[in-house]
Amino acid sequence: MVTVLVVEDVASERQMISDYLRAEGYQVVPAANATEALQHLRTDKPDVVLTDLVMEGMSGLELCRLIKKNPETRKLPVVACTSKNQELDKLWGMKQGIDLYLTKPFSREEIIRAVKSVMVS
Numbered sequence: 001m002v003t004v005l006v007v008e009d010v011a012s013e014r015q016m017i018s019d020y021l022r023a024e025g026y027q028v029v030p031a032a033n034a035t036e037a038l039q040h041l042r043t044d045k046p047d048v049v050l051t052d053l054v055m056e057g058m059s060g061l062e063l064c065r066l067i068k069k070n071p072e073t074r075k076l077p078v079v080a081c082t083s084k085n086q087e088l089d090k091l092w093g094m095k096q097g098i099d100l101y102l103t104k105p106f107s108r109e110e111i112i113r114a115v116k117s118v119m120v121s
Contacts, residue, residue, distance in 0.1 A: 003027040004115060005046035007037040007063065008081070009055040017050065017081070020108045021115065034058035038066065041073055048115055053082040053093065061096045068097035077118035081106065 004026050008014035011032070018028040029044045031037040033055055040046065049067060053060035060080060067073045077099045082089075085103040093101050099118050102110060 001025070001027045002048065002115075002119060003029060003044060003046040005029045005031060005037055005040050005044065005049045005051075007031045007034060007049065007051035007055075007060065009033055009052060013052075017111060020111050023108075024112050026115065034060065034063035037063055041067070041076075046076070048077050048079065048118055050079045050081055050111075050115065053080050053084055053089075061093065061098075064093075064097045079114050079118055081111070081114075 004021050006014055006017050006028055008017060009032055014030050018030050021028050029040050029046055031040050035058060051060040051063055064078045067076055067078060078097060079100045079102060080093050080098045081102045081104065083104045090101045100114050102114050
């Protein structure tokens with residue numbers, strides 16, 4: 001079973017994304033912030049990380065950089081799910097290691113498609 005680490009500081013959005021993924025048969029590990037996500041990376045070994053970028057404390061981009069710098073997790077696909085929708089934001093995110101950039105608002109289908117597409121690559 002594919003495990004997705006969902007990193008989102010807004011509880012209602014974290015729950016909604018988690019519900020979408022569970023309905024498609026994914027196992028979900030929710031995290032309220034990047035620090036919590038780093039702990040889950042060690043213990044739960046997810047197959048995909050889906051993260052917000054704008055969060056208190058460590059941002060999703062900082063989390064992505066740490067994931068991509070670590071030899072144990074550098075191949076882990078990271079999907080950004082964010083309200084930052086400017087082209088420059090997308091380019092910067094990709095430069096930091098984001099594998100797929102999804103902007104809010106998003107549909108259930110877009111979330112599922114994003115996770116499926118990074119699992120193939």
